[in-house]
Amino acid sequence: MKKIKFTPLTITVLSFLGIIVIGVFLLKLPISTQGGESLSWYDSIFLSTSAVCVTGLSTIPNLSITLSVFGKIVLAMLIQIGGIGIVTIAIYVLVILGIRIGVTERYILKEALNQHSMSGVVRLVKSIIVTTLIIEFFGMLINLIVFTQYYDDFWTALGISAFHSISSFNNAGFDILGDSSLQAFSGNILLNINTMLMIVIGGIGFIVIRDILGKKKWSGFSLYTKIVLKTTLFLIVSGTLIIKFFEYNNVTWLEALFQSITTRTAGFSTVSMNMFSYSTLMVIMVFMFIGASPNSTGGGIKTTTFYIMFKSIVSFLKGKPTIINNRRIGSESRTKAFTLAGLALASIVVVFVVLGLLESGNPNHNMTFLEMLFETFSAFGTVGLSMGITPFLMPVSKIILSLLMFLGRLGPISIFGIMNKNWGHPQVSNIEYATERVIIG
Numbered sequence: 001m002k003k004i005k006f007t008p009l010t011i012t013v014l015s016f017l018g019i020i021v022i023g024v025f026l027l028k029l030p031i032s033t034q035g036g037e038s039l040s041w042y043d044s045i046f047l048s049t050s051a052v053c054v055t056g057l058s059t060i061p062n063l064s065i066t067l068s069v070f071g072k073i074v075l076a077m078l079i080q081i082g083g084i085g086i087v088t089i090a091i092y093v094l095v096i097l098g099i100r101i102g103v104t105e106r107y108i109l110k111e112a113l114n115q116h117s118m119s120g121v122v123r124l125v126k127s128i129i130v131t132t133l134i135i136e137f138f139g140m141l142i143n144l145i146v147f148t149q150y151y152d153d154f155w156t157a158l159g160i161s162a163f164h165s166i167s168s169f170n171n172a173g174f175d176i177l178g179d180s181s182l183q184a185f186s187g188n189i190l191l192n193i194n195t196m197l198m199i200v201i202g203g204i205g206f207i208v209i210r211d212i213l214g215k216k217k218w219s220g221f222s223l224y225t226k227i228v229l230k231t232t233l234f235l236i237v238s239g240t241l242i243i244k245f246f247e248y249n250n251v252t253w254l255e256a257l258f259q260s261i262t263t264r265t266a267g268f269s270t271v272s273m274n275m276f277s278y279s280t281l282m283v284i285m286v287f288m289f290i291g292a293s294p295n296s297t298g299g300g301i302k303t304t305t306f307y308i309m310f311k312s313i314v315s316f317l318k319g320k321p322t323i324i325n326n327r328r329i330g331s332e333s334r335t336k337a338f339t340l341a342g343l344a345l346a347s348i349v350v351v352f353v354v355l356g357l358l359e360s361g362n363p364n365h366n367m368t369f370l371e372m373l374f375e376t377f378s379a380f381g382t383v384g385l386s387m388g389i390t391p392f393l394m395p396v397s398k399i400i401l402s403l404l405m406f407l408g409r410l411g412p413i414s415i416f417g418i419m420n421k422n423w424g425h426p427q428v429s430n431i432e433y434a435t436e437r438v439i440i441g
Contacts, residue, residue, distance in 0.1 A: 013410055015086040016052060020406075023048030023078045032071035042395040049402040051075050052082035053409035054297055056173025056267030056384020057375075059398055061391050064176040072159070072176055076166050082409070083170030083202070083297035084132060092129045095122065128206045132169065135201060139165035142194040146185075168198035170297040173267020173384030186270035192258050199266040200236075204228055205296035223325050224304070228293045231303040236260050239287055246280040263287045265298030267384020273374070274387055281374060288381035289344070299382030299408045301344050308337040336413070343412035344380060351404045352376045358397050365392035375401070380408040 028044045030036045039047070039060075046059045060066050067075065081089060094101060106118040143161035151157040160176060167174045175181055185191050201209065211225040218226070239260030244253060251259070255270050262268045264287045273281070291300010308322070312334045315322040322329040355372050359365075371387045378385050379401045393401065407415055 009414055012085075012087055013414060015090075016082070016406070016410060019078065019081055019086050020045075020048050020052045023052060023074065026074045027071060029070075032068055032074060033066055034068045040395075042398045046398045046402050047075070048078060049405050050384070051078035051172065051174065053299070053382050053405040054079055054082050054170045054172040055299070055379065055382040055405045055409070056167075057379060057386055057390050057401070057405070058174070059391050059393065062179040063174065064178055067176070069159070072163060075174065076163050079170050079172045079174060080166055083166075083172065084128060088125050088128055091122070091125050095126065124206070124210070127210050131206065131209060135198070136162075136165045136169050139169060139194060139198045142190065146188060146191045146194075164195070165198065168195050168266065168268070169202040171199055171202050171265045171267075171292060171382075172297075173262070175268065180272070181269045183270055183272065186252075186255055186258075189254065192254055192270065195268060196258060196261045199261055199268075200232065202297040203265050203292035204232055205293040207295045208293065223327055226325060227304055227307050231307045232293065235264060235287065235290065235303070239263060239283075242283050243280060246277055246283070247275075250275060259284075260287075263383065263385065264290060265292040265296075265300060265381065265383055267378070269385060273385055278370065281370060284385070285374060285377040288377045288383045288385065289348075291381045291383075299380070301341050305337045305340050308333060309341060312337070340411070340413050343416065344408075347404065347407055347412060348376050348380050351379075351400055354400055355397055358394055358400075362392065362394055364394075365389060367392075376404065379404045382408045 024041075024044045026032065027048055028038055028041065030038050033039060043059045046057075049055075050057050063072070063075070091101060101122050103118070106121050140158075140161045143164050144157060147157040147160050147164075148154065151160065163174075163176055166172075173181075178184070182191070182195070205228065208225045208228050211221055215221055221229075236257075237260075240253075240257045243259050244251060244256035247256070251271055258268075258270050263284050273284075276284070289300060290306045291302055292298020293303045308324075308329060311324055311329070312322050322334060352373055355376060356369075359367050359372060367389050371389045374385075374387050375389055377383075382405055390401075
């Protein structure tokens with residue numbers, strides 16, 4: 001029989017899908033809930049997908065009183081695996097066991113981690129795992145200082161601290177504190193700062209973290225690292241100022257800063273989304289669409305895509321080539337950026353239209369145009385912010401949003417790339433075609 005060969009891209013996608021399926025069955029078990037009653041298949045599928053895709057949306061209003069200790073541990077493990085990536089974890093386990101990592105495995109790693117060469121990918125895997133565990137451990141200790149003040153039982157406080165640390169670093173947005181995210185802790189400076197730092201560190205990506213720890217000087221950073229750091233800082237500052245300006249009397253500066261950081265990918269909230277004006281919600285949707293950075297735990301079209309698109313537009317208007325830090329950005333990178341953004345926006349529009357058709361007959365909740373659009377952007381950006389309509393979605397709508405979360409986590413180019421074996425490797429032809437100028441605009 002002919003041996004079936006999977007491309008690295010296919011293996012990455014199937015690995016995420018496999019973990020989601022395992023998560024569905026584990027969450028479906030009666031021991032995953034406090035009452036011993038199994039979750040519905042739709043809720044299990046949605047929750048597992050949301051966890052592995054580090055989104056944070058949930059069809060269950062209050063996870064803290066619904067899931068058992070076993071269920072919460074399963075959820076935390078799904079978040080951890082989804083944030084780091086099953087391929088990365090699998091290779092790290094092989095390294096620990098002393099099994100030789102061959103060329104095939106290195107090539108799969110190179111593609112999974114979006115690297116340009118196979119050189120140093122195993123060292124990068126070790127760095128990713130160790131860095132993640134160290135950051136989450138210290139994040140848990142800081143959380144513990146806060147939660148021991150609110151919970152008498154030490155083990156309960158420890159469990160919540162560990163879960164929140166994993167959820168924060170992996171930009172998941174899940175919490176087991178109740179049904180209002182971190183709104184009860186909006187004034188707790190220590191928890192806010194710790195959560196924001198964890199989100200930012202996880203959101204800039206492992207490549208940038210490694211570059212910062214290794215080079216330590218701005219002049220020594222790679223162009224990629226510089227773009228990520230500049231864009232991240234710009235989005236955080238601009239988001240804070242915009243939210244505070246639009247909601248001057250509704251939010252404090254700390255709440256505006258927290259919402260600016262969590263909006264792009266994490267999904268925690270210290271204020272209710274329903275209190276924001278239409279203008280603020282539209283801005284939040286734009287930030288959710290941009291998302292975090294490549295090779296990070298977040299979703300969206302990514303900061304580098306946004307930056308290259310912005311620079312390309314500015315350069316085109318000036319009639320100049322796209323130059324960043326004395327480096328010319330090639331047409332392939334620019335085309336990929338605009339293609340990614342176009343596919344992402346098209347996916348959001350399609351899902352939004354379908355949701356509109358399905359939910360128009362929903363007897364449980366009369367959903368507005370803005371609520372459905374907000375939920376759709378949140379699902380694609382794997383953010384997890386919600387205006388409270390997720391638990392009321394019809395079963396089919398839950399499955400559709402699950403598919404959108406999966407698409408947003410892996411990226412439209414990865415999904416569509418599986419369908420085209422020549423994706424990223426254009427066929428070379430000796431035929432030269434005449435150039436034609438088409439009227440634009």
